[in-house]
Amino acid sequence: MDMSSPHPSLTPSRGNGQVVSAHDQIVRSLAQDILVGALAPGDKLPMEAELLERFGVSRTALREALKTLSAKGFLSVKTRVGTRVSNSVHWNFFDKEVLGWRVAAGMDAQFRRHLAEVRQSLEPTAARLAARHRTEADLEAMRQALDWMRREDRSAFEFARADLALHLAIGAASQNPMIRSVAGVIETALLEAFTLSPPTQAPDLHHETVQAHVRIVERIAEQDEEGAAQAMLAVIDAGYQRVEAERSPTR
Template structure:
């Protein structure tokens, strides 16, 4: 199901020089190698370590600055900012954090933000009842139902489904939380997946199908509640896997 896209790639072999350096430094900042208030290595050290040009390094520093991880000041150097400045809605920042492992508190944060936003997105999708969006959601359900051999294929279809809900809401800001959804699903499906239990697999697919049924029926509260159940079930699976 390549049309459903793919999860973020964490293999450095697929990344550009800029992305490799940004990911390495970003992950080290997030992991506390360079704690808030400290300086990251100087230009000469980074250039020697990664073997990149000054142009690439300047772009990397711009990227990390834009994501709220660092700030550069004349005669002071480049310092790491407090986590309160980090843009955790940014797909790269989330993937760097995930590469270091997600603690229980952050898992809880992911679930809470999903519960705050995705049920509303489902309700808005039910209000709009766009036929093309409903067809996309039905296609995603079918892909989930057919994904009985590959954990990745199931997860890709599941991700497509949730991103399609955001798009179907008609709200551009709700659509932009796709990075948060992806991180939550990646984190959960690296530990557990329903595909190896036929009953659990069918239950999961059916619970997603209920969301689409409610959207198609124009049942805003029903769609929201069905979405809440799906998110809470995923959180429960993850907690059991810990």
């Protein structure tokens, strides 16, 4: 395994002009090496001298980065054994950074399925609770997000931001802080991955997608708990099936 050259995703900025620190670059690069299997569970991390040469950073910056990866469950440090990659059961995919690294490393079919399964389990419950607890302020936030989605018929990224705003408003209306937090992490991942199959690619698809989200908000406004849950599930399933159809090898 050649670990001498920098990871392809290791860049000095986030694409928005913001400079990424040496610490963040090291953490992201090594985390992605682990997530894609270039460094497998049980593997010993390269020697410190090799990593210092690879990243061109100070010993202090490298050690702080390794501490961060250890804290996130990626690395295990033991005396006389050295630093090894931890078993994947210790990786927390509900950590916003970890999920972002995984998305950036590439969303294969298995990962997309896992993400869809989590959404199918969580977000209908969020919609059901939102129908039970929603306030007029909650409904106004949802309607504003819908208006934003209607306007964004060209930019996939902006449409994704509007979609995110709606799902987060529904999570907030659930009045369950745990659901709200996890939903935010999942939707953040979808925001990064939305270019896989954007509804903005065709006017009919854009309209259909917006209307599917309108049905969720309508059911929540009517306090139809089961209807809201089913409308949410329909949106998740349609999005997943659309992406998988786009990625089908027969296309």
